[in-house]
Amino acid sequence: MARYGLFIDLSRCIGCCSCVVACKNYHGIPAGEDGRIKILDRITGEYPEVERWTFPLMCMQCEYPPCVSVCRYNASHKTDNGIITVDHDKCIGCELCTLACPYGVRVMRGEENVADSCDLCLDRVIAGEDPYCVQACPTGAMVFGDLDDPESEVSRSIRRENASPIMEKYRTKPKILYANMNKRDLLEKGIGGHPFGNNQSTCPQHL
Amino acid sequence: MKGEELIPTMCHGCSYGGYNCGMLAHVKDGRFIKVEGNPYHPLNRGRLCAKGHSAVQWVYNDQRLRYPLVRAGNKGEGKFRRVSWDEALDIIVSNIKEIKEQYGPEYLMFSKGQSSSWLGLHQFLWVRFMHALGSTTFTNWGPSVCYAPQLLYHRQVIGGSTYTRPDYDNADLIIEWFTGGGTGGPARGGVETLNTNLRSVPIKIIERIKRGARLIIINPQLIPLGANGRAHKWIPIRPGTDAALALAMINVIVRERIYDRSFVLKWCEGFENLETHVQQYSPEWAQEITDIPAEDIKQLARAYVTTKRACIRISEAPQKKDLRSLAMAIPILMAITGHLDRPGGNAWFFPAGRLGFDTLPDRISERAKERLLGGDRFYIRSKGRKGAYFRSVIQALITGEPYRPRGILIFGSNPLSTARNPVLIAEALKMLQFVLVVDVVPTPTSRYADVILPAATRYECYGQPGLWENHLTMSHKVIDPLWESRDELEVTLELACRLGMGGDFWNGDYQRMVNDFLSPVGISVDQLKSNALKGILLPRTEWMDRRERYKEVFRDLPNGKIQLYNEILEKQGLEPLPTYHGEFDDLPDIGKHNEKYPLMFTDEHSDYISHHAWMRHIPWLREIDRYPHVKINPATASRYRIQDGDWVDIISPDGKMKAVARIFAGMRPGTLIGQHGWWQGCGPLGLSESSPLDGGTNPNCLYNWDKQDPITGDITKNVFVRVERGVPPEGVPPLQEVT
Numbered sequence: 001m002a003r004y005g006l007f008i009d010l011s012r013c014i015g016c017c018s019c020v021v022a023c024k025n026y027h028g029i030p031a032g033e034d035g036r037i038k039i040l041d042r043i044t045g046e047y048p049e050v051e052r053w054t055f056p057l058m059c060m061q062c063e064y065p066p067c068v069s070v071c072r073y074n075a076s077h078k079t080d081n082g083i084i085t086v087d088h089d090k091c092i093g094c095e096l097c098t099l100a101c102p103y104g105v106r107v108m109r110g111e112e113n114v115a116d117s118c119d120l121c122l123d124r125v126i127a128g129e130d131p132y133c134v135q136a137c138p139t140g141a142m143v144f145g146d147l148d149d150p151e152s153e154v155s156r157s158i159r160r161e162n163a164s165p166i167m168e169k170y171r172t173k174p175k176i177l178y179a180n181m182n183k184r185d186l187l188e189k190g191i192g193g194h195p196f197g198n199n200q201s202t203c204p205q206h207l
Numbered sequence: 208m209k210g211e212e213l214i215p216t217m218c219h220g221c222s223y224g225g226y227n228c229g230m231l232a233h234v235k236d237g238r239f240i241k242v243e244g245n246p247y248h249p250l251n252r253g254r255l256c257a258k259g260h261s262a263v264q265w266v267y268n269d270q271r272l273r274y275p276l277v278r279a280g281n282k283g284e285g286k287f288r289r290v291s292w293d294e295a296l297d298i299i300v301s302n303i304k305e306i307k308e309q310y311g312p313e314y315l316m317f318s319k320g321q322s323s324s325w326l327g328l329h330q331f332l333w334v335r336f337m338h339a340l341g342s343t344t345f346t347n348w349g350p351s352v353c354y355a356p357q358l359l360y361h362r363q364v365i366g367g368s369t370y371t372r373p374d375y376d377n378a379d380l381i382i383e384w385f386t387g388g389g390t391g392g393p394a395r396g397g398v399e400t401l402n403t404n405l406r407s408v409p410i411k412i413i414e415r416i417k418r419g420a421r422l423i424i425i426n427p428q429l430i431p432l433g434a435n436g437r438a439h440k441w442i443p444i445r446p447g448t449d450a451a452l453a454l455a456m457i458n459v460i461v462r463e464r465i466y467d468r469s470f471v472l473k474w475c476e477g478f479e480n481l482e483t484h485v486q487q488y489s490p491e492w493a494q495e496i497t498d499i500p501a502e503d504i505k506q507l508a509r510a511y512v513t514t515k516r517a518c519i520r521i522s523e524a525p526q527k528k529d530l531r532s533l534a535m536a537i538p539i540l541m542a543i544t545g546h547l548d549r550p551g552g553n554a555w556f557f558p559a560g561r562l563g564f565d566t567l568p569d570r571i572s573e574r575a576k577e578r579l580l581g582g583d584r585f586y587i588r589s590k591g592r593k594g595a596y597f598r599s600v601i602q603a604l605i606t607g608e609p610y611r612p613r614g615i616l617i618f619g620s621n622p623l624s625t626a627r628n629p630v631l632i633a634e635a636l637k638m639l640q641f642v643l644v645v646d647v648v649p650t651p652t653s654r655y656a657d658v659i660l661p662a663a664t665r666y667e668c669y670g671q672p673g674l675w676e677n678h679l680t681m682s683h684k685v686i687d688p689l690w691e692s693r694d695e696l697e698v699t700l701e702l703a704c705r706l707g708m709g710g711d712f713w714n715g716d717y718q719r720m721v722n723d724f725l726s727p728v729g730i731s732v733d734q735l736k737s738n739a740l741k742g743i744l745l746p747r748t749e750w751m752d753r754r755e756r757y758k759e760v761f762r763d764l765p766n767g768k769i770q771l772y773n774e775i776l777e778k779q780g781l782e783p784l785p786t787y788h789g790e791f792d793d794l795p796d797i798g799k800h801n802e803k804y805p806l807m808f809t810d811e812h813s814d815y816i817s818h819h820a821w822m823r824h825i826p827w828l829r830e831i832d833r834y835p836h837v838k839i840n841p842a843t844a845s846r847y848r849i850q851d852g853d854w855v856d857i858i859s860p861d862g863k864m865k866a867v868a869r870i871f872a873g874m875r876p877g878t879l880i881g882q883h884g885w886w887q888g889c890g891p892l893g894l895s896e897s898s899p900l901d902g903g904t905n906p907n908c909l910y911n912w913d914k915q916d917p918i919t920g921d922i923t924k925n926v927f928v929r930v931e932r933g934v935p936p937e938g939v940p941p942l943q944e945v946t
Binding site for chain 1: 241242243244251253254255256257259260261263264409410413416417429431432433434435436437441443815816826827828829830831840841842871872873874875876891892
C-alpha cells in the first residue's frame with residue numbers, strides 16, 4: 001500500500017492563493033468558511049534587512065495523528081494509503097480533534113458542525129490523480145506521491161532538496177515536507193493552536 | 208465526475224488581446240460548476256491562478272446585471288427602469304442617429320475597457336463600427352494613466368511596433384522594476400500583447416533562479432516574488448524617482464566606459480550628446496533623490512552591464528508626470544549595454560501571424576478627422592490619429608471647446624474608477640446627451656448612463672479567437688447567457704444592422720465575422736472548434752525566432768539608428784535627451800519642509816486576486832482581501848498611532864480617500880502604497896459598495912490632474928499626503944429599480 005505525502009518547495013511559493021481558491025472551488029466550500037489550505041505570510045527582520053516568507057499550510061497527514069487518537073467515534077481516521085480524513089456521517093461535532101491538532105488546521109464546517117481538514121483530495125487520489133492544489137499551483141511548488149517508493153518524484157524531490165516536516169517537536173511525523181524554508185524557527189512561531197482562538201491569517205497579509 | 212461535461216475554453220480573469228489561460232469548464236445539468244487548467248494550453252500548462260479558479264463565482268454572481276435598464280432619475284442618482292432589449296436597442300439607435308445627423312459623427316464617442324481585451328476581436332469590431340458611422344473618436348479613458356504613454360517613448364527611442372519584453376527564459380540577471388512581480392495572473396507564462404504588470408511570469412523567473420540567475424527588485428515594497436529567499440537584492444527606492452536611478456546607471460556606464468561599444472558605434476546616434484548630458488546625473492546626485500546609496504547604484508549598473516544575459520522588466524511606469532525621462536532612459540539603458548534583442552535581454556516578441564479584419568478607415572468623414580479632439584498633438588499624430596486625446600475629450604465636455612461631444616458608447620470601461628480625477632469625469636459624463644454602458648455588473652460609471660445593457664460573461668459567449676506566439680485557439684461557450692444578458696459582439700452586430708449598416712457587418716452573421724477575423728492566418732472557426740482542446744499551432748516564422756533584428760526594427764528611426772539624442776522629438780520642439788524633472792517640485796527635501804503632507808503615496812495595479820477595477824465582488828477572492836488597503840511601514844504607522852486593520856483617511860492637497868492600514872515591514876518608511884480599483888461590494892460577505900469619488904476608496908482622487916507628462920498627458924501617480932485614523936466609508940446603495 002502506498003504512503004502518500006507532499007513535497008512543498010518554498011522557493012517556488014509566491015503566496016498567490018491559487019491553491020486556496022482552487023480548493024474552495026473543487027470542494028465547493030463557500031466564502032466566509034475556513035478552507036482546507038491557507039497561505040501564511042510572515043516577515044522576519046527589520047527594514048531594510050527584511051525577509052518575507054509565504055507558505056501553504058494544510059493538514060500535515062501525520063503518521064501519528066492526534067486528531068485520530070482523540071476521536072471517540074472513528075470519524076477522524078487514517079485510510080489504508082495513510083491519508084487522514086473525516087467521515088462526516090460519524091462526526092458528532094465534539095471539536096476535540098480541533099484542539100488536538102498541533103498545527104491548527106482542523107476546522108469545523110457547515111450547519112452540521114462537522115470536523116474537516118485536507119484529505120489530499122482523497123477521491124482524486126483514488127482515481128490516480130494529484131490533489132487539486134498540486135495541479136493548480138502556478139509555479140509547481142508542490143509534488144504529490146508515494147513516500148515509500150524511493151523512485152517516486154516526491155521521494156526524489158525530498159532527497160534532492162533536503163525537505164523535512166515543520167515543528168517536528170510534536171513527534172507526529174507529518175507527511176507534508178517543506179524544502180527551502182530557511183528561517184524555520186522564526187516561521188514556526190505562531191503556527192498551531194486552536195483554530196478559533198489564534199490569529200492565523202487564511203491568506204497573505206500584504207499582497 | 209459522473210454526468211459532467213468538460214468544455215475547453217479560455218479564462219476571463221484578466222484579458223489581453225483575447226488570448227488567455229486555457230481552462231476546462233466542468234458543466235453538470237446545464238450548470239457551470241468548476242474549472243481546472245487546460246493541460247494542453249501552452250500558456251498555463253494546466254495551471255490557473257486564484258482569479259481563474261473563481262470563474263463560477265464571476266458567472267453566478269448576485270451583482271450581475273440581468274436585463275436592460277434605462278435611466279429613471281437624475282444622472283448619477285442610480286435610479287433605473289427595466290425595459291425590453293427591443294426598447295433599449297431602439298433608444299440607442301435613435302440617439303446614435305440623432306447625434307450623427309444633427310451634429311455629425313465626431314460628436315459620437317466610443318470607449319472600451321480592458322475587460323473586453325485590447326487588439327482582439329472586440330476592438331476590431333468596435334473600431335469598424337465607429338468608422339462605419341463616420342467617426343474616429345475612439346477614446347480609452349484608462350490609458351492616460353497606464354501603459355500606452357510609455358510605449359510612445361519606447362518606440363521613439365528604439366523603434367519597433369511594441370514594447371520589448373524580458374527574455375526571462377535565457378536571462379542570468381532579472382531586474383524587476385516597479386512591477387507587481389507576477390501579482391497579476393500568476394499562472395500565465397507571459398502572454399504578450401502589452402507590457403503592463405500583467406506580464407506575470409513567476410514560473411519562468413523561478414526556473415531561472417533555480418539555474419543560478421539573480422533577481423533584483425527595485426520597488427518601494429518587497430513584492431511576493433522577492434519573498435522566500437528569491438530576491439538577490441531588494442532596492443527600496445523612493446517612489447517616483449526611478450528616472451534618477453536609471454540616469455545615474457547610464458552615468459556610471461558611460462563614465463566607466465563599460466557600454467557595448469560595437470553596438471553603440473553601429474546602431475546608435477548621439478552618444479556624445481548623451482555622454483555629456485548624463486555627466487550631471489552622478490550616483491551621488493541620485494542618492495539624494497532616490498534614497499539609494501550611491502555605491503548600490505554603481506553596483507547595480509555594473510551588474511547589469513557585466514551580465515551578458517540581463518533583462519529589465521519595468522511595467523506600468525512608476526513616474527507619470529515626468530514619464531518622459533524614465534521612459535526614454537530605460538530603452539537607452541538597454542541599448543547602450545547591448546541587451547537589446549539578444550538572448551536573455553529585452554527582445555521583441557512577435558506572433559506567427561496577425562488576426563483581424565478591415566476596420567474601414569476610409570469611412571471616417573473628413574470633418575471627423577479634422578475635428579479629432581487633441582488630434583494636433585504629437586502623441587495622437589504619432590499614433591496615426593486613431594483616437595482622441597483623453598484630456599482634450601474631458602476638456603471638450605466640460606468647456607464645450609472646441610465642441611462638446613454628445614454621446615458615448617462605453618463597453619466594459621469604468622472611468623469613474625480607473626481614470627484620474629473621478630469628480631471631473633463624473634461632471635464630464637453629465638454633459639453628454641446620451642451615455643450607453645454595457646457591462647457585466649453595474650459600475651459607478653453606469654450610474655451616469657442613460658441605458659445600461661447586461662453583458663454576458665465570456666463563458667456565456669460564442670467564442671473569441673486568440674493568438675499567442677504561434678498558438679491559435681478560441682474560447683468556447685460553456686453555458687447559455689444567464690438571465691437576459693447577451694454577448695457584446697452580438698449586440699454590436701445587431702446595432703449595426705438596426706442602423707442600416709448590416710452590409711458592412713456580415714448582415715449580423717456572427718460566425719462569418721469570426722471567420723473574417725481568422726482569415727489572415729487561413730484558419731476557420733470550424734477548424735478551431737474541432738481542435739478545441741489543443742488549439743492549432745501555426746508554423747513558427749524565421750522572424751519570430753531570430754534575434755538582433757536591428758536593421759528591420761530600427762528601419763523607421765532616422766538613419767535607421769537608435770536615437771540616443773532624439774531628433775524626432777527635437778523636431779517637435781521637445782527635449783531630445785532624457786532630462787530629469789521629477790514628480791515633485793521640492794525634492795530632495797522630502798519630509799523636511801512638508802509638514803502638512805509628510806508622507807509619499809503611490810498606488811499599485813492589479814494583484815493575485817483582482818484585476819484593475821473588477822473582480823472584487825467575487826466572494827472567494829474578496830475574502831482574501833476584504834478592504835481597500837494601504838501598506839505602511841511599522842515605524843511610520845506607530846508615529847501616527849495607526850494599527851494594523853485601522854481605517855485611515857489619506858489626505859492630499861487634491862483630495863481624500865479611505866483605506867484599511869496594513870502594517871508591513873516590507874515597506875519603505877515614509878511611503879504609503881494603496882491600490883486602485885476599489886469600489887465593489889460583495890453581498891455574501893456583507894460588504895457594501897463604496898464610492899470612487901472624493902472621500903471614497905479611490906486613490907485617483909489624491910493625484911493632481913494638472914501634474915502631467917507634457918507629451919502624453921500621463922497624470923502623476925505620486926503625491927504627498929498625510930494619514931489620520933478615520934472611520935469606514937459610507938456604503939453606496941445598489942442601483943434602485945423603479946417601475
